[in-house]
Amino acid sequence: xxxxxxxxxxxxxxxxxxxxxxxxxxxxxxxxxxxxxxxxxxxxxxxxxxxxxxxxxxxxxxxxxxxxxxxxxxxxxxxxxxxxxxxxxxxxxxxxxxxxxxxxxxxxxxxxxxxxxxxxxxxxxxxxxxxxxxxxxxxxxxxxxxxxxxxxxxxxxxxxxxxxxxxxxxxxxxxxxxxxxxxxxxxxxxxxxxxxxxxxxxxxxxxxxxxxxxxxxxxxxxxxxxxxxxxxxxxxxxx
Ligand SMILES: [Zn+2]
Numbered sequence: 001x002x003x004x005x006x007x008x009x010x011x012x013x014x015x016x017x018x019x020x021x022x023x024x025x026x027x028x029x030x031x032x033x034x035x036x037x038x039x040x041x042x043x044x045x046x047x048x049x050x051x052x053x054x055x056x057x058x059x060x061x062x063x064x065x066x067x068x069x070x071x072x073x074x075x076x077x078x079x080x081x082x083x084x085x086x087x088x089x090x091x092x093x094x095x096x097x098x099x100x101x102x103x104x105x106x107x108x109x110x111x112x113x114x115x116x117x118x119x120x121x122x123x124x125x126x127x128x129x130x131x132x133x134x135x136x137x138x139x140x141x142x143x144x145x146x147x148x149x150x151x152x153x154x155x156x157x158x159x160x161x162x163x164x165x166x167x168x169x170x171x172x173x174x175x176x177x178x179x180x181x182x183x184x185x186x187x188x189x190x191x192x193x194x195x196x197x198x199x200x201x202x203x204x205x206x207x208x209x210x211x212x213x214x215x216x217x218x219x220x221x222x223x224x225x226x227x228x229x230x231x232x233x234x235x236x237x238x239x
Contacts, residue, residue: 002217004175005231011167011179012191018160019188021153028146035139042132049121049128056114056121063107063114070107074100175220179229186228193233194223200233202226 077097084090168176182190192201197211204225206214214221214232221230 001219004171005217005220007167007170008175008179008191008220008229009231011164011171012189014160014164014167015183015188015190018157018164021157021160025146025150025153028142028149032139032142032146035135035142039132039135039139042128042135046125046128046132049125053118053121053125056118060111060114060118063111067104067107070100070104182228186226189228191229191231192223194230195233195235199223199226199228199230201228206230 074097077093077100081090081093081097084093171179179190186201189201192199194200194206194211194214197206197208198204199206201223202225204223206223210221210224213219214230217232222228223230
């Protein structure tokens with residue numbers, strides 16, 4: 001049993017190394033995804049701002065055309081003023097001219113607002129463009145780094161897998177099955193040390209009776225809380 005135990009511990013050591021490699025690579029990929037999402041969000045914002053700018057420009061052109069038409073209308077009314085016959089007609093024309101001027105004033109105010117809005121958005125777009133370009137450049141670098149890491153991981157993993165195969169052969173089938181099940185169910189940790197009566201897999205206390213048996217190391221016991229197989233580890237062995 002003691003031999004099986006040390007073989008299981010060695011197998012776990014290999015599996016932990018494999019897990020570490022996988023975790024690091026996964027972290028790298030998650031980082032790339034996060035960066036891509038950030039860039040995509042900014043690009044979408046730029047598109048939205050650009051659309052708003054386009055609409056504002058369109059609206060400004062409309063208003064300018066309206067102002068021009070209104071000015072023509074005012075000039076027309078003004079020339080009519082010279083030839084009116086009645087005071088009522090005169091007052092009516094004056095009122096019309098006044099109304100047109102008010103309309104144009106309102107349009108001019110709207111144009112000023114639109115221009116301010118466009119200016120603000122153009123600044124935002126140009127800032128976001130710069131940030132995007134910097135982030136894209138960085139992403140290229142990270143991509144390269146992760147591609148390299150993926151290659152390294154693959155090579156290291158292949159070596160570890162071979163060592164693992166050899167190690168697995170030394171372990172009886174029933175134990176290996178129990179180990180594999182726990183490995184899958186317990187986040188890559190099937191067998192764990194017990195230090196001062198505390199399971200290092202779940203950090204819960206082991207009943208004293210069971211701890212004594214773990215100390216003897218004559219049978220493979222499972223942690224009553226996390227079900228991982230246990231072995232005794234002196235505090236000094238702690239990683
Ligand atoms: Zn436990």
